Amino acid sequence: xxxxxSVNKYVYEFTExxxxxxxxxxxxxxNLAEMTNLGLxxxxxxxxTTEACKAYLATGEEPEGLPEQIADSLARLESSMxxxxxxxxxxxxxxxxxxxxxxxxxxxxxxxNVGLNDRSVDGLAQQSGNERFAWDSYRRLIQMFGKTVCDVxxxxxxxxxxxxxxxxxxxxxxDLDASDLRQLVxxxxxxxxxxxxxxxxxxxxxxxxxxxxxxxxxxxADRAVLYRRQERIPADLGTAVNVVAMVFGNLGSDSGTGVxxxxxxxxGAPGVYGDYLANAQGEDVVxxxxxxxxxxxxxxxDKASYDELMSIMARLEGHYRDLCDIxxxxxxxxLWMLQTRVGKRTAAAAFIIASQLVDEGLxxxxxxxxxxxxxxxxxxxxxxxDLSGEPEALAKGIAASPGAAYGKAVFDSAxxxxxxxxxxxxxxxxRETNPDDLPGMIAAQGILTSRGGKTSHAxxxxxxxxxTCVCGADDxxxxxxxxxxxxxxxxxxxxxxxSIDGTSGCVYLGEVPVRPSLVVRYFEGDVSxxxxxxxxxxxxxVTHADAARRLRVRANADTGEDAARAxxxxxxxxxxxxxxxxFLGDRRELVERLILARTDEERQAALDGLMPLQRADFxxxxxxxxxxPVTVRLIDPPLHEFLPALEDLAVRVAVAxxxxxxxxxxxxxxxxxxxxxxxxxxxxxxxxxxxLVIPGLFAMQVRAIAEAAAECARQGxxxxxxxxxPLVGAVQELExxxxxxERIVAEAGVSGIPIGTMIEVPRAxxxxxxxAEAADFFSFGxxxxxxxxxxxxxxxxxxxxxxxxxxxxxFGVSPFESIDRDGIGRLVRIAVDEGRTARPDLKIGVxxxxxxxxxxxxxxxxxxxxxxxxxxxxxxxxxxEAGRAAVHSDGSDSx
Numbered sequence: 001x002x003x004x005x006s007v008n009k010y011v012y013e014f015t016e017x018x019x020x021x022x023x024x025x026x027x028x029x030x031n032l033a034e035m036t037n038l039g040l041x042x043x044x045x046x047x048x049t050t051e052a053c054k055a056y057l058a059t060g061e062e063p064e065g066l067p068e069q070i071a072d073s074l075a076r077l078e079s080s081m082x083x084x085x086x087x088x089x090x091x092x093x094x095x096x097x098x099x100x101x102x103x104x105x106x107x108x109x110x111x112x113n114v115g116l117n118d119r120s121v122d123g124l125a126q127q128s129g130n131e132r133f134a135w136d137s138y139r140r141l142i143q144m145f146g147k148t149v150c151d152v153x154x155x156x157x158x159x160x161x162x163x164x165x166x167x168x169x170x171x172x173x174x175d176l177d178a179s180d181l182r183q184l185v186x187x188x189x190x191x192x193x194x195x196x197x198x199x200x201x202x203x204x205x206x207x208x209x210x211x212x213x214x215x216x217x218x219x220x221a222d223r224a225v226l227y228r229r230q231e232r233i234p235a236d237l238g239t240a241v242n243v244v245a246m247v248f249g250n251l252g253s254d255s256g257t258g259v260x261x262x263x264x265x266x267x268g269a270p271g272v273y274g275d276y277l278a279n280a281q282g283e284d285v286v287x288x289x290x291x292x293x294x295x296x297x298x299x300x301x302d303k304a305s306y307d308e309l310m311s312i313m314a315r316l317e318g319h320y321r322d323l324c325d326i327x328x329x330x331x332x333x334x335l336w337m338l339q340t341r342v343g344k345r346t347a348a349a350a351f352i353i354a355s356q357l358v359d360e361g362l363x364x365x366x367x368x369x370x371x372x373x374x375x376x377x378x379x380x381x382x383x384x385x386d387l388s389g390e391p392e393a394l395a396k397g398i399a400a401s402p403g404a405a406y407g408k409a410v411f412d413s414a415x416x417x418x419x420x421x422x423x424x425x426x427x428x429x430x431r432e433t434n435p436d437d438l439p440g441m442i443a444a445q446g447i448l449t450s451r452g453g454k455t456s457h458a459x460x461x462x463x464x465x466x467x468t469c470v471c472g473a474d475d476x477x478x479x480x481x482x483x484x485x486x487x488x489x490x491x492x493x494x495x496x497x498x499s500i501d502g503t504s505g506c507v508y509l510g511e512v513p514v515r516p517s518l519v520v521r522y523f524e525g526d527v528s529x530x531x532x533x534x535x536x537x538x539x540x541x542v543t544h545a546d547a548a549r550r551l552r553v554r555a556n557a558d559t560g561e562d563a564a565r566a567x568x569x570x571x572x573x574x575x576x577x578x579x580x581x582x583f584l585g586d587r588r589e590l591v592e593r594l595i596l597a598r599t600d601e602e603r604q605a606a607l608d609g610l611m612p613l614q615r616a617d618f619x620x621x622x623x624x625x626x627x628x629p630v631t632v633r634l635i636d637p638p639l640h641e642f643l644p645a646l647e648d649l650a651v652r653v654a655v656a657x658x659x660x661x662x663x664x665x666x667x668x669x670x671x672x673x674x675x676x677x678x679x680x681x682x683x684x685x686x687x688x689x690x691x692l693v694i695p696g697l698f699a700m701q702v703r704a705i706a707e708a709a710a711e712c713a714r715q716g717x718x719x720x721x722x723x724x725x726p727l728v729g730a731v732q733e734l735e736x737x738x739x740x741x742e743r744i745v746a747e748a749g750v751s752g753i754p755i756g757t758m759i760e761v762p763r764a765x766x767x768x769x770x771x772a773e774a775a776d777f778f779s780f781g782x783x784x785x786x787x788x789x790x791x792x793x794x795x796x797x798x799x800x801x802x803x804x805x806x807x808x809x810x811f812g813v814s815p816f817e818s819i820d821r822d823g824i825g826r827l828v829r830i831a832v833d834e835g836r837t838a839r840p841d842l843k844i845g846v847x848x849x850x851x852x853x854x855x856x857x858x859x860x861x862x863x864x865x866x867x868x869x870x871x872x873x874x875x876x877x878x879x880x881e882a883g884r885a886a887v888h889s890d891g892s893d894s895x
Contacts, residue, residue, distance in 0.1 A: 007065030010052040011073045014045055019320075024049050026240030028099025031340050038319065040312055040337050044080050045094070045244035046073040048212065050101070053238035056216045070212075074243070081245055086204025090127050091120035093137070093246040096211040098218060100239040103341055104227050109148045109218040111211040112281060113141035113246060117202040121185075125178075133251050135181035136173075140281065142188040142200055145207065149214040152195040160187045174279060208243070215241045223438045229806060230442055230465060232813060232855075247336040249329040250281050254302070257281055260295055260309065260326045262317040265345040265463060266399060266454065266502075268352030272296060272310070274326075275453040281329075291474060292453050305335045316340055321362040322371070323353050344463050346402050347376035348534050355537035365544045366887040372541055373884065374854035374877035379403075379466045380538065381523075381873065383514035385501055391508050394498070395487045397448070397473030399505035400459035405446030405468035406499040406511045409492055411480045413440030420444065427498055429485060431478045433458040441467065446500045448507060450476040450485070468502035476507075523569045523876055542876060545883020546570070551860065552867035553878045554629070556847060558582065560620030563630075566872035570879050573629035573720070574621070575779060575869020576847035579701055580635050582617050583610070595672050600695070607700040614701060618708030622719040626712070629720045631779060631847070631869075633758060634701050634737075636726040638686040683788075687727025687758075691737055698725075702741045706748035713750075722754045724779060729761040731770040738774055758847070759831050760784035768831035772838040779869070780828055782848030782856075786815050789824045816849075819856040829863055836864075845869060854881045861885035 017025045017033030025033065029047030036042045048070065055063035078084050083092035093115040098104075116124065116138045125134035143161075146152035164176060164184050176184070192200045201207050218224060219239045228235055249257035260274030275292035278301065299306040309328060312335075316324045325343030329336045345353065354368040363371070385404040407425030410416040413436065416428045420443035428444040430437060432451040441447055441461060446468035449458045453472050462469035478485045483494035492498060492509065499512040521527040522535045529539035554575035555566030563574060583591050590609045597603035621630060649670040656663035691698035705721050712719040723741055728734045738755050745753050759765055760781030768778070787794055794816055805811045819825050828846075835842045845867040850856040852870025857878055860868055862885070870878050 008051065008063065009069070010049050010063060010066045011069040012047050012049065013073060013076065014042065014047070017047065022101045023237075024051065024240070026050060026099035026101055026242075027103055027341050028097060028339055029240045029242050032242060032244070034319075035316075035337055035340060038315070040315075041335055042337050043245040043247050044077055045242060046070075046077065047099070048241040048243070050238040050240050053216045053219060053240065054236070056213070057219065057238065062213075067209075070208075070243075074208075077243075077245060085208065086115040086117060086120045087123060088119040089123045091115050091123050091204075093124070094208065095242075095244050095246055096208065096215060097242045097244070098215045098239045099242050100219070100233075101237050102231070102233050103344065104224060104231075104233070109215050109221075111141070111144045111148055111214070113137045114145075114207045114211055115204040115246075116141050117204065117207075119202075120204075128248075128251060130251055131178040132176075132181060133248065135178050135185060136176075136250055137248070139181055139185045139188055141207075142185065142192060145200070145211065146188070146192045146195070148218075149210050150192070150196045152192055156191050156195075157188060160184065160191065212241050212243075215239065223435045225809075226438055226442070229812065230438075235809060235812075244338070247329050247331045247334075247338075248281070249277075249331065250279055251332055253278055254332050255279060255330055256298075256301075257329045258292075258295060258298065258327075260313060260328065261343050261454075262313050262324045262326075263349070263353055263356075264454075265323065265325070265343050265349055266402060268323075268345070268349035268356065270356070272313075273454065275456075276301075291451055291472060302330060302333060305330050305333065308335050312337065318362070321357065323349070344460060346463050347379040347466060348402055350376050351380070351537040351541060352534060355540050358540075365541075366548070369541055369545055369548065369880075369884050369887055372880070374857070374881040375466070377519075377538070377542075377880050378874075378877050380519040380534070381517055381876075384503065384517055385499065386513045386515040389513070391499075391510075391512050393506040394490065394492070394509050395473045395475045395507045397450075397470040397476075397505045397507065398453050398459075399501070399503055400454050400456070400471040401447075401462040401467060401469035402502040403446065403466075403468030404499070404501060404503075404512070404514055405444075406497060407445045408495050409448075409485070409498050410440070410444070410494055411478070411483045411485075413437040415494075416440035417443040427500060429476075429478060429498075430458070430480065432456060433461070441465070446470070446502065448473060448476075448498070448500050450474055450478045462502075468500055470500045470502060470505050470507060473505070473507060524565075525568055542570075542880055542883075545880045547883075548886045549879070549882035550886050551857070551865065551878075551882040552845075553875055553882060554631075554845065554847075554867050554869035555872045555875050556849075556851075556869055557621070557872060559617075560624045562872055563621050563624035566875055567625060567628070569872055569875040571628075571872065571875045572867070573631075574625055575631050575845050575851070575867060576724075577621060577630060577632045578636070579614070579632060580637050582614060583635070587613060592669065594694075594697075596668055603694075604696060607696050611700050611704055614704035615708045615711075618705055618721070619711055622708055622712045622721065623715075623717060625720075627718045627720065629722055631722040631724050631756075631777075631845075632701075632705055633724045633726050633847075634688075634691060634698050636687050636690075638684055638690065688725050688733045688737060689727065691725070692733065698737060699740060699744055702744045703748065706745045706750045706753065709750050709753070710748055722756065722777065724756055724758050724777075726758045726781070727761060727784075728757040728759075728771060729763040731767065731774050734771060734774045754843075756843075759828075760788070762789055762827055765827040765831040769834040769838040772835040772842050775835075775839075775842070777843040777845070778831065778835055779844070780831070780846040780848060780865075782819060782824065782828075782846055782850040783816065785827060785848070786820065786824050789820075789827060790815060818853050819850045819859050821859055825859055825863070828860075832864055843867075849874075852878050857881035858885040858888065 014033045014036040019030050019034035022030045025047045081092050085092045093113050095112045097110045121134050121138045125131040143157040147154040189200050249255045256278040257280050258276035264273045274295035276295050276298045277292045323343045324340050327339040350372045354371040357363045358368050407427045409429050410426050411429050416426045417439045420426045426444045427446050428440045429448045432449050447458050447462050449471045450473050456471050459471050475487050476485045485492050497511050499508040529536040552572045554573040555571035556576040557563040557566050557574050558578050558581040594606035652666050653663045709719040709721050725737050734757050754776035756775045756777035758781045759778050844865050847869040851868035852874030868878050
């Protein structure tokens with residue numbers, strides 16, 4: 001109920017909405033309203049709001065007032081069309097389509113031709129003068145309604161259609177005449193009754209109400225839930241429902257339907273891109289059931305409609321100031337616009353189009369930055385095929401979504417998910433995909449279809465997910481039942497490895513080698529922005545992000561080589577240098593000696609052996625990062641991690657005893673491992689605790705840092721080391737380590753080395769005001785903070801119950817992948833606020849891998865951190881997202 005007891009408004013005419021009402025009207029409804037208000041040829045209709053959907057899903061019943069509002073809007077629609085829904089002599093037919101705020105291609109339901117029944121089909125035949133069209137429309141209604149509304153297995157309808165074609169020796173449904181389709185309607189009605197226990201509903205308003213309910217319920221269909229999880233779309237938005245007067249593209253050769261893009265969604269190139277299918281309804285194009293013709297062919301088939309479409313496309317792109325995805329129908333030479341939306345595009349197209357629109361004066365650089373994101377930039381760093389060996393192409397299709405993908409050919413969605421779960425790369429091969437294939441599409445490295453074009457379901461979904469896709473490879477004869485495809489007499493069976501090139505459309509047998517992408521080579525300094533349009537666009541937008549951002553970006557790097565690469569990729573220092581990585585390999589023996597030491601002299605000898613090696617490591621890193629800050633974390637893991645595994649040692653000792661051999665060293669190691677063994681090492685003797693109970697360990701590391709800095713300074717460099725103490729939970733721990741560290745630094749003749757701590761224990765975040773008194777900086781170790789905040793160990797639980805938690809919606813995304821804003825994020829905010837209250841000049845960063853996650857970077861900007869730190873290859877992503885976060889002030893969603 002609304003204010004004062006009034007009933008909420010749940011239904012909007014197209015004339016009442018606009019493109020800014022996507023939360024209420026969904027993307028489809030808002031854009032239909034926008035096109036209506038622009039005076040474009042949109043069939044009349046109305047939109048039922050997302051609020052109605054949410055109310056229905058909450059109670060299982062239509063909210064109060066909705067049926068009456070639908071009746072009022074339907075009456076106005078009938079009046080404007082001069083027809084009544086399902087009238088036996090001249091029926092009004094409507095489509096019922098879903099439309100959520102964010103585009104979810106094919107994930108929710110559509111029902112066309114609502115209003116047809118046993119009587120009105122004859123009226124439609126008479127009014128259209130085309131009996132075949134009328135019966136084709138009726139069989140489509142029963143098929144869609146049965147599958148969508150009443151859960152009749154869709155394959156049974158498909159099988160019946162194939163049988164009808166086989167009986168007629170026809171290759172296409174276009175070869176079936178009115179008599180054939182009348183018989184097919186009877187078969188479809190029998191199938192409907194068999195599975196539902198009732199006859200196909202003949203009352204048009206019943207059809208409408210049931211279809212609307214089905215669209216509401218499809219919001220929680222398995223494939224819609226899976227798609228939202230994949231695309232991080234909130235689960236509580238609901239879908240709107242659009243009821244639109246039908247226009248028909250299946251009235252004959254002067255009718256048809258198509259999908260168009262104002263620019264190439266795969267490459268970003270300007271021009272006319274799309275698919276057209278004569279004598280077809282809209283679902284036929286995206287389903288890929290018949291191969292389409294290029295949109296340019298429409299100029300030859302119907303020049304007047306083509307010219308009008310070109311004019312409308314240019315107008316829409318100028319109005320939306322972006323690539324537009326358009327669905328249209330031509331009914332006997334009359335063009336109708338059925339949908340427009342800002343089109344999904346590949347990562348490369350996103351960068352190129354954003355830069356083009358700046359050049360065209362439609363947007364500025366700040367807005368261009370909002371048109372791309374870090375996930376897209378990460379996709380552009382993926383390798384591409386090295387074709388220098390001139391591999392022979394098996395086949396060639398349409399390059400629908402760029403990338404280089406190889407894997408085992410698999411012909412079934414469930415099987416693809418199963419094989420991928422076993423760690424094998426997969427290419428999902430289908431004649432065409434449909435929304436039920438989504439689990440396999442997500443699991444696969446790439447998607448290959450023998451049917452469909454750039455606007456097919458496979459292409460649209462693959463581009464949205466950043467998956468490599470080749471469509472319409474019609475030389476392939478795909479046999480999904482037997483699990484194989486043949487081409488030119490050659491057979492590829494399930495399990496055979498194939499490679500697909502989403503840039504050229506080529507399909508290869510076997511694994512084609514790959515080479516670094518041009519974007520990676522640009523960040524390495526090997527490629528100039530002048531050499532390539534995509535590289536130029538990336539350079540332009542990342543450079544603008546650098547100018548706009550407030551957050552600094554550092555790298556997590558442990559070697560001079562990693563540090564040098566991070567600097568080439570734009571890192572402004574090192575936020576985390578893990579010293580424990582320096583204790584591996586040949587040096588492990590020195591650590592073993594340290595652990596086994598029984599006297600102070602033995603312990604000191606081991607430390608003295610490690611000291612010059614550590615110092616040399618730091619010199620190399622300080623030189624690579626000369627002039628930039630380098631935060632060195634003192635040793636963090638428990639010492640037993642540097643020793644052989646308990647089980648391995650026990651076996652070695654037992655075997656030695658069995659053979660009568662000396663096992664003295666292994667026995668000593670085994671005793672040490674047993675002595676140090678902890679049930680939960682994450683909560684045991686590690687970090688600052690280790691430094692406080694193993695005399696000289698931290699002191700050796702601090703001395704190595706200080707002496708390395710002094711040596712670099714003597715060589716004319718400007719080293720800027722920072723010492724970070726891990727796992728501090730009480731200020732007294734930090735004070736104790738700091739006192740010793742300051743003494744050692746002074747002895748080395750070095751001054752001004754900041755000493756801070758890693759905030760990774762919840763207690764540290766909650767006592768940040770105290771700890772800040774002894775810290776020059778904080779750096780959040782969000783990986784451990786997440787583990788201890790949630791109370792689970794990442795290594796133990798990700799494979800154990802995370803899949804189930806994601807399935808149940810307890811997690812929208814793993815808290816190790818993107819920061820848990822409500823819980824761990826609150827600890828971060830508390831620590832920032834209280835730390836800066838105690839020490840206003842406190843420098844604060846984050847060095848967990850969340851520092852390179854796009855969503856998390858926006859949180860850290862909002863929380864007021866000074867820098868983020870991530871792996872070298874994620875540095876460009878963090879730079880871009882930090883810039884986007886700085887200019888993202890209008891609250892718009894950048895999905």
